[in-house]
Amino acid sequence: MSTKAVCHAVVDIELQDVAHGGTAATTTYCCAVCVEPLEWVAIGPCGHRSVCARCIVQVRFVSKDRRCYLCRAPCPLVVVVKGDCINGADILAELPSSPSMITRQGRVDNFWFNVDTAAYFADEQQFKVARIACVKKSFYKPKEKP
Template identity: 40%
Template sequence: MAQLDGNSAAAGDHSHVVIDIGAAGDGDSRRRSSSSCAVCTEPLEWAAIGPCGHGDVCAGCSLRIRVFQNNRRCCICRAPCRVVVVTKHVDAIAAAAGGGGGGWRAVSSRLPRSQTGGGGYSQVEGRVGEHWWYHAGMRAFFDDERQYAAATAAARPPSCGKASDDDHRPPQARSTSVGNEQHRISRRDPPDEHEQHVPQFVEAVLIGLLVVAAVGLVVLIICVRL
């Protein structure tokens, strides 16, 4: 799946999930990051890492699970993850290997804090701080603007104009852009019997009117000469 992350969460809560590419460990050797996503098994380039330290789910799967399925738990240990950080897999591995409390603590310590007090993370949509972008709908921090933009686009519901009522009908019942008359002509169908009689009737009426007009004109000329 696409490397995107979706996080929905509560503001000011430290229970945050980071969509990170590395399997962030708490300095614990049993927590090792895989090179593939634990959900879709595709190569793990961008991932999410959370308070639990797991960073084995790609950004795309995280987006689908957290936004569209409204599931805020870690896919590995099921721990609540209300906020996530999306970063490169190699960065997550480096954070986990750097010690100091593991990947989550190493990454989350750099997140911008709210200026309103309370000690929570800044959860304002868009750019926060110097190197972070926050997606409020997913409750996720991104350290890459392109990943943030891609996640924003993927989480946006389709506009009403892109889907029509015909899309919900069986294929054989859907209308085409060609009208019935044009469709009949395009198939070169012979005209209906009724369509053949109408022009003939109109032609006969016009001829009759011309004859009556001619006769009236002749009668008028004769009367004038008399």
């Protein structure tokens, strides 16, 4: 019987950045799905900001996962805002969450709501990209097994 040793390495990214001449304050936060910089970020009621606007379609629409990618808390609605927005969870609390609004896609006050992802978007262009991606993903989505 052979036993293999398992080794794990833990790297503190902020300290690694400092070691290479940077500062911890210059750390760029990245999407937990695609690892691209978070220019636009989805924020749920828990306040975590870990998934970019592009990946929100993959996580919430294709995978049908309506939980936070970090803490796994239920996130029936999210708001997609600029990555440097500090009050995203507060913004989400102010937006309509009634069933009648959830079935209506498009402009809602200063935001745009996408029914397929159950996400509010602060930017119309980001909303349009998500809406088109949902249509394309629906077209190519494999049929579910009976």
